[in-house]
Amino acid sequence: MTDERPSIAELKRTSDRMTPGKWKAGQWQLQDVAPFNSTDIRPSSDEDISITVDDGKGWVESTSVIGGCGCCGSPFGSAVDAVGIAALHNSAPVMLEIVAAALAWRDSVANEVRAYTREEDALAMALSRVRP
Amino acid sequence: MKPIDISVLHNAEPELLEIAAAAAAMLDAHDADVVNPDLYHLKCSETRTALRAALAKVRP
Numbered sequence: 721m722t723d724e725r726p727s728i729a730e731l732k733r734t735s736d737r738m739t740p741g742k743w744k745a746g747q748w749q750l751q752d753v754a755p756f757n758s759t760d761i762r763p764s765s766d767e768d769i770s771i772t773v774d775d776g777k778g779w780v781e782s783t784s785v786i787g788g789c790g791c792c793g794s795p796f797g798s799a800v801d802a803v804g805i806a807a808l809h810n811s812a813p814v815m816l817e818i819v820a821a822a823l824a825w826r827d828s829v830a831n832e833v834r835a836y837t838r839e840e841d842a843l844a845m846a847l848s849r850v851r852p
Numbered sequence: 853m854k855p856i857d858i859s860v861l862h863n864a865e866p867e868l869l870e871i872a873a874a875a876a877a878m879l880d881a882h883d884a885d886v887v888n889p890d891l892y893h894l895k896c897s898e899t900r901t902a903l904r905a906a907l908a909k910v911r912p
Contacts, residue, residue: 844879
């Protein structure tokens with residue numbers, strides 16, 4: 721029987737592989753895949769593609785903006801999804817740090833009081849980086 | 853640029869948020885003023901149990 725619970729280490733590796741920096745929601749189009757206004761702009765494979773985005777200040781090349789396609793909107797998700805995914809991406813490192821600190825706190829309980837206090841302080845420090 | 857699969861993060865979001873909320877509640881309970889010692893210890897115990905239950909939903 722496999723353990724299907726999320727692995728914090730695996731999530732951390734995924735988070736580390738993601739484009740660093742703040743992501744934001746916006747519209748984008750795939751260059752060199754299909755002409756603008758095309759109704760079929762899905763890339764045919766994982767080949768290298770160039771992405772430009774409309775971040776409200778104009779179309780700029782970027783890899784850190786996610787959202788609906790500027791041509792037709794639908795194939796790549798909704799604007800609401802994009803806002804949520806960008807927020808999730810931006811908070812992932814802090815969330816994972818909190819969970820790692822909480823796991824260290826839990827595992828320190830059975831050991832010694834000094835370690836317990838140290839891990840609780842580390843958890844408080846991690847939690848200070850978010851608002852309720 | 854290859855697509856990045858962030859579905860694992862998206863799928864784990866409820867557990868991560870639950871753990872963060874439980875951890876904050878536990879520390880808040882510990883940091884509270886001790887007006888009634890019995891109530892203080894009960895609250896600390898409850899929030900520690902809740903945090904452990906939330907942590908049981910993930911693997912290290």
